[in-house]
Structure formats: structure tokens, C-alpha cells
Amino acid sequence: MEIAKRRGFFWPSFSFYGGESGFYDFGPVGTLLKDRFLMLFKRSYLREGGIFIDTPTVTPKRVFQASGHLEKFEDLAVKCSRCGRYDRIDSSLKKSSIARESTTLEDAISLIGEGKLICAYCGGKIVSAEMMSQMFRVERGKDNDPYYLRPETAQGIFVNFKLLLNQNRGKLPMIVCQYGKGYRNEISPRQALLRQREFFMAEVEVFLDPEAGWTRDSPEDIVLTLLPNSGNKLRTSAKSAHESGVIPNRGMAYFIYITYSILRKCGIPEEGIRFRQHRKSELAHYARDAWDAEAVIDDDWVEIVGIADRGDYDLRKHSDFSGEPLTAEGGIVPVVVEPAYGVDRITMAVLSSSYYVRENGFKVMRLPPEISPYIVAILPLQIRDGLDAIARDLFAKLMDLNDYVAYDESGSIGRRYARQDEIGTPYCITVDYQTKEDSTVTIRERDSTSQIRVKISDLTGYPILQNAILMKELSALSLSASKK
């Protein structure tokens, strides 16, 4: 998507020094878009009673020893001399009929020295072994354990369980949210923001009483596309999917619904969202069930949100490792439902599904006002006769009400509309000659390009709902536009 770079959504990082694969920058426009997604995320979970936390990305080793990440992430990999494949050592051991484990590099090298290890795929001879770590290690003093960069933000929540529960005054369910960077040392990052080594995630851990569980249902009338691992695609509400046993965990069903509604608010169309259940074999080490929200990005279905039933795995692991009980009132260990949003991937999905080319070849990002980088742009028809002064004045007034307002006076009016179309600004307010006479301006709606005329006092007089400037006129406009 060349528009992504040209218009400042995102671009490869460090290109000044030749580039570095697996890292991307968000540009001026993309930063605002991401910002607005995070606002939507926050708002959505505050409504559910969520609390927020912000913990370090640099994490001491023992946290991941406890969580199981160290074990699952640091694979001993062996290389085959014939087919050149890298593979985990356990499959090679099995193939070689060696009935023991090999967990250290030294041990693996001595096995290779004996010449007994063969490749699980082609039977070729194994020639080398190395540690493949999916986590970035950060060295510190040589007598100290290294730090690791977190591969998920979740552990920052689990290790704070007691403090958080106290903050929540002991109540379950407790919904804890955290967003921030995560890191994975991908072997071959590719496809722009889809597989990065450093990426942005927004995660939620819902702690539930294992007996009571989650007690609210999602609405019946919101119908989702589900792809259970039984293989039969179905369209149904999250509620009835739970009742029919397709989604055994009620909390899972509910947060699948919440996720769906967030994605819809981002402008991803109904037919571009589906929820796919993991097969048993692809479940993460901590999960007993998982559903991915997938969206269409450049004609492929891509995981953009992972919703996992982590059970009591994490609290038990940390409890065992530390010797500290991690329980709620009554000595119970809560179970956890985790929706984890890949913010970069969601950004890609949003851009991909919003992108539209008009018949005249002009490009439009049909982003909804809920997440567009700018909600409205102020444009003087001409930079003369005082029109620009009026426009600047109006700009200042609107900025008092909402921060996501753009101002542009450069080039012809058509060119400026086109610029705003490309970055997804849903509405443009134009100050013209009639403004001088009766203090009215036109509002142009992006998708229909139709306009209505309203009084400036009506624009600025409304109590502004958060991020939803001009709601009255705009909804009226959208209606009349869609009739056209």
C-alpha cells in the first residue's frame, strides 16, 4: 500500500541507515489513527468495568521461568545436512529413537558428535545445533540472570494479581487491561506490520470465579461468523453459540462479542470478520481453548485478535514458582479469559478494508469517525477576502472542543478534499463567500462527497460528545448521503 507511506500512516524503520527488517514506524497520520484505536479500546473496556495498568517491557528471567515462556520459547534447534531444515531437537530425538531429552546445547553437540541424530523429515544427518530464542534477551552484569523483553504484556498483570485484586477491593470478576509494546524475535518478519519483532498490543485479563464464571450474556441480535475446530462454519450470536456448547466458556463468548463490536466500530465490515477456534495442536502452552478474530487483509484471513481461555494456568504457575498463594476470597484460584489485540494488525485490517478507489481513480480511506486520524478538516475556499481568517478562527474554536481537527489552506479546494479523503477524514468544513454574509459553512461528507450548509453557531454550540463532534448534523448528513 503505497498510500501508507505517502500519506504518513507507516513506513519501515531505520531506513536512513539501510533499514532493519521487522520494525516499522508509525507516521504522523498513523500515530493519530493508532491513538484513536487505543481510545476506542480503552473506552470499550472502561464500560465493562475494566481497570488499567502499565508495567515494564524489560522483565527479569524468573517471571518467564514461572510462566513457562522460557521453556516454550527457547528451543534447541538442529540443522539437517541434507535438506537444510531447522527443526526442534525433540522431533529429531524421536526419529533417531533416542529415548531421552536433551535440553542443553552442550548435550546436543555431544549427541551430534556421536553421529546418532537424524533429521525427522528426510533422515539426513544432523550437523549442528543452536539455541533459538523467540524472546529477546537483554544482558546485564555477568553474574546476574539476563532480562527478557516481554513477548506479551499479560505477565505484568499476573505478577500484580494480589495488588490488583486489592485495588479492585477483592471483587471478581476483575477486568485488567494493559497496552504497550511486546517483542518476539521472529525468524523472518514479513508483510509490513503483520509480523514485526516489536509490536503493539492491547491485552485484557478477565479474572473470574471458577464456579460462578461470567454472568452476563451478549445480545442475541449481533450475529457472528464462527469457525469452530469441528469445521462447520456457522452464523449465530455469541450467546447462542455458548448455549449450544460451541463456545463452552460463557466469558469467552461474551468477550468474543465485545471484540466483534470493537472491530465493527473500526469500520471492518461484517463479512470481513470471523472467529476461528484453534485446533488442539495449535493451542499455546497456557491455553485450554482459543478463538482468533480474523480479518481480511489483502485477500488473506489474518489473526488480529486472540481470545484465549487461560484457565488458572498463569496464577497457578506463579503461585507454584513463588510459593505465594494467588487466590481470591474463599481461597479460590480465579480462571482467566484473555482477549489480546494486535494493534498493528488491526491497523492494517482497518486500512485494508477502508481503502476504496473511486471511479475517477481517486483513493479514499473510508475510516469511521470513531478512529479516523482527524474527525474534521477546516478549509477556506480561498486564501483571501478574509475567508482564511474566518476559517482559522473556526479552527481554533473547534480545537477547543476536539483535538482531532485539521486545517488546510494549501492548493485548490478539490486537491484539499482529495488529501483529506486519502487520510480518511470523514468531514470537511468549508468556509466560503456565503459565510461572510450569513455565518454558515458547508460540511462535506467524504463517502458521498455531498454537502449540507449549517450555521457556525450550530457547529460550535453543541455539547461535544467525546470524539463525536457535530453528531447531529453529521448523522443527518450520513443519512441523506446514503439515500443518494
Next chain:
RNA sequence: GCAGGUGUAGUGUAGUCUGGUCUAGCACGGGAGCCUUCCAAGCUUCCGACCCGGGUCCAAAUCCCGGCACCUGCACCA
């Protein structure tokens, strides 16, 4: 990580095969100005690139080697 392909201004490209006429052309974009009373108009002017490093050669955007990045396939993606 392996194999193949690609790499020229912010974007898209011409030039590369057949080294010199390239102090690198064009379009879009962006800036300044003129003009213009609503959808990328026009005019003037400016900005801006041969991915990096070696080598061959009188001479390299062009040929060779190495690196880096991107694309496609394979592998990987807890």
C-alpha cells in the same frame, strides 16, 4: 534461515541488457508566488534520487563480489 527475483527523489517510473552523449529524464507530490467563488485546473519557480561497501575499467546508475532491505515460495509464527 534457504531458494529465486528486485533495489533510481516522498510516490510511480525512464535509463541498466549493448559502460561514456546521465552535471540522471518524466509524471505525481511538496514549497513559494500568480490566477481561480467547491472536488487532484492552469502558469512561473524551486525542492528532491542512482540502497551501502569493495572491485574491474581511461570511464560504473549500468559489469563483478560482499552486505543490507523488500517481494514470492519453503520453513518458522509458543
